Amino acid sequence: MRTVPLGTTGRQVPNVVLGLMRIQQLDDDAVRELVRTGRDAGIDFVDHADVYGDDLHGCERRFAEAMQLTPSEREQLTIQSKAGIVREGPYFDYSYEHLVESVEGSLQALGTDYLDVLLLHRPDALVEPDEVARAFDHLESSGKVRAFGVSNHTPGQIELLKKSVRQPIVANQLQLSITHAPIVAQGVAANMAGEDQSLTLDGGGILDYCRLHDITVQAWSPFQAGFFTGVFLGSDDYPELNAVIDRLAAKYDVPPIAVAVAWITRHPAGMQVVLGTTTPERVAGAAQGSDLPLTRAEWYELFRAAGYRVP
Numbered sequence: 001m002r003t004v005p006l007g008t009t010g011r012q013v014p015n016v017v018l019g020l021m022r023i024q025q026l027d028d029d030a031v032r033e034l035v036r037t038g039r040d041a042g043i044d045f046v047d048h049a050d051v052y053g054d055d056l057h058g059c060e061r062r063f064a065e066a067m068q069l070t071p072s073e074r075e076q077l078t079i080q081s082k083a084g085i086v087r088e089g090p091y092f093d094y095s096y097e098h099l100v101e102s103v104e105g106s107l108q109a110l111g112t113d114y115l116d117v118l119l120l121h122r123p124d125a126l127v128e129p130d131e132v133a134r135a136f137d138h139l140e141s142s143g144k145v146r147a148f149g150v151s152n153h154t155p156g157q158i159e160l161l162k163k164s165v166r167q168p169i170v171a172n173q174l175q176l177s178i179t180h181a182p183i184v185a186q187g188v189a190a191n192m193a194g195e196d197q198s199l200t201l202d203g204g205g206i207l208d209y210c211r212l213h214d215i216t217v218q219a220w221s222p223f224q225a226g227f228f229t230g231v232f233l234g235s236d237d238y239p240e241l242n243a244v245i246d247r248l249a250a251k252y253d254v255p256p257i258a259v260a261v262a263w264i265t266r267h268p269a270g271m272q273v274v275l276g277t278t279t280p281e282r283v284a285g286a287a288q289g290s291d292l293p294l295t296r297a298e299w300y301e302l303f304r305a306a307g308y309r310v311p
Helices: 028-040 058-067 071-075 096-110 129-141 155-162 182-188 206-212 239-252 256-265 280-287 296-305
Strands: 003-005 012-014 016-019 045-047 078-083 117-121 148-151 169-175 216-220 272-275
Touching: 016 028, 016 280, 028 058, 028 280, 058 096, 078 096, 096 129, 117 169, 129 155, 148 155, 148 216, 155 169, 155 206, 169 206, 182 206, 182 296, 206 216, 239 256, 239 296, 256 272, 256 280, 256 296, 272 280
Parallel strands: 016 045, 016 272, 045 078, 078 117, 117 148, 148 169, 169 216, 216 272
Antiparallel strands: 003 012
16 A cells, blocks of 8 residues: 655555445444455545534444444544534534534544544635634644644635644545546646636646645545546446556456546545445455556546546
8 A cells, every 4th residue: 555645744644545424324343344454455544524424423433333442543543534514504614613513523423532634524605714723723732633634625715724724734635536537637728728628617726736735635536427426437428438447457457446546546646545435345446556557648548538638
């Protein structure tokens, strides 16, 4: 398992992450097998959120109940969670009170004294950076959160937070897959009139911005065709792409899911791929894409087969 820097923390973390948003209905053995499979492959980084599960903190609680981590086992894991979504609204809340309350709930549910990483879960249009800064200061000084990041934030939104927040933003979790890659595609087709791919969205350049500011990009939904429109692997909607994936999988003697992961991990930004599967075999297969040496030509062939223009 290849590792990448976690922002400016000085920590090296695996470039494949075990996302646990779907585990609430799994029994103890299934949760343990899923985590054990990840650990055997070198994945010691797990991703949670307070809103994952049928009830608030449901998946965090299910994880703790099943794993029953000893203090030494807890220290061997990087546990990340997210806060800011009020599901009952639905709306977003980055107030001091909500962020602190959410972290307290996550810590109780997870049965731990601290989170290694806390992400702000999608942007809050009513964000007050001073409130976020006050929450981060409290959570850091009390030892409850060790590092902070965001998810789905634009360069401008991060800059706004940085006016008040003194802690470094170490991660930005963004949707990215071969078929959902606007953060990559915009740069490839820059300044091409008439190409939708060249349109600047969300302030533009988020991937370059994160690289310039040592913010680790975490790719969520790495196998989704679009915004929760189903997976592209094996889909009849993507025959050309799957033909390329299958050929490369055979060449490298890995399952197709590893090629989909490798398209992301091959990028020099040093991104992490956040898995969402509850199938241990898929976790093991995906992990094989951690350091798969796709050539430039192969990377661009996958990009073109997904429908993107390479001028």
